[in-house]
Amino acid sequence: MSDNAKSELALRKSEVGVGVERPLSYNLPFLLLFPAVMAILSLYLYPFLSSFWKSFISKEGILSLANYEKTLNLYRYDVLFTMGVTLLSTLIATVLSILLAVYLRLSKGWITNIVGILYRLPIFLPFVVIAQMMRSFLAPHGIFNLFLAKLGLINIENPLQFFNWTGLTFGFVWKEAPFMVLIILGGFQMIDDSYIEAARSVGAKLPQIITKVLIPMNKTTILIAVTLVFCSFVGCFSFPYMLIGGKTPVTITVDIAHRVNYFGDYGVANALGVFSYIIVSFLALYYLRSMMRKGLYD
């Protein structure tokens, strides 16, 4: 090959350079995504879908609704209990977190600064640690009852019982309200001071600033926070298992563990799992939709 031909070839190569790369750049995203997608498909989606399938397989191995019948007979009350405690906890956490976020957004001073740093503490603790913490703090002979007795609020011989929905709600709000503050405060801080000043100048008081400015302008952010907290409560296992595991009523997650550990009954356990999917379904679909849009168009 002459030098001339060589250089011509090189030139042509550089001209078609884009074209040579096109098959690679077309395939590259799929190559890069392949391991992660395969891992999620096999280790998440397949077992997720098989929980639906297995919930319809009875003990005798035939397709039936027997597991659902049994679930409704045995655990009807626990399903309602889970929904009730979840709703209550989410509601309390939402109200507290909005109030705290409003305080941190609008107040200044050393107390605000300290609160603004300290409130994050519970976010980082795993539920298993929170479970142990609440087991000792809220115990009949724990620090909280001792404190109430010292204040003269309760009789020391007759301490309050917290190993039920109250303790569950307390521990859950303790962990999740700070997380909600973190998200909601982020949204509040995006609102320019001028909006708040404008509302003040036309005579808006604090409640109006909250309900007419701060909350409406952060509706999506707040809803996402509510969704994440609601769904994480329904799916939370370690905390209710360690706090009220041996009692009744318990949450669905505890029932699932009992069904598996004591009876090896995967049909009913999966039917319970499907119930927990149904409880979160509306909020979960909202979350998927809004986060997918954000991921696609941002």
Added chain:
Amino acid sequence: MQKSVFKKTIEIIIFIIFIFFLFAPLLSLGIWSVALRWYWPHTFPQEIGFDYWFQALGITKSLTLGAVNVVPAFWLSLGIAIVVVIITMAIAIPAGYALAKLRIPTFLKGLILILFLMPRAFPQQPVFLNLMLMFNKIGLTGTVLGVIFVHLVVGLVYAVWITASTFRSIPPELEEAARSVGASRLKAFFKVTLPLSAPGLIASAVFVFLTSMDEFTGTFFVGLPFVTTLPMTLYSASGSNIQFASVIAILLLIPSILFMVLIQKFLKAEHIGGMGG
């Protein structure tokens, strides 16, 4: 003037209540971990000391009910977490890069995004239960490898999201500039994009590390009774010995707080909440 004094008083009262409810549960753990004898209704333990700490850390031997030496569990948790971080990041960095920087058909991208959002939206326990049934067939239940797979799927979802949002924050012009002066795509990635996104990627790795260290539900189904990680020892001590349980709980919360304080400014708020289901 009167009004502002009133306001300040209210603020201080609420502040004290806030501090009490924030720290009293933590204090309860701390006191119990050093309480040798504490009879109700005494305000403070009659006898305090670090005996349970020494026993839990394997420095002194103990025959107490529920006593466990947590050192092997700690090394096991640490080993699993390190392996999980390496595998997860090796899978998540390419995937996050592709989602952030490369052109993917909208429909497909939507499906992939949903796939990576689902574990956050739906309860995971039924998934772990069926993963256990799956692993039963191939002999992975009760093995360290099985537990690594479980932690992998828990951490991967966050890792992909965090790496994707990190890569998205790097202006594409920088990589384009490198390529216009002759760098290959691979070279541009390693010389430009990777160094710039290092803080976000490290934050993501630390996050995966902590989710593995703290993981409970998946290990409960797939690992027990043969693979006892640190959270599993806490679970088994919790029912029988409050002092040991308190010591382990403190051992677990120290790294969580330490690391998260270091990396939280690199993380988006919505990711931080995913700790230790």
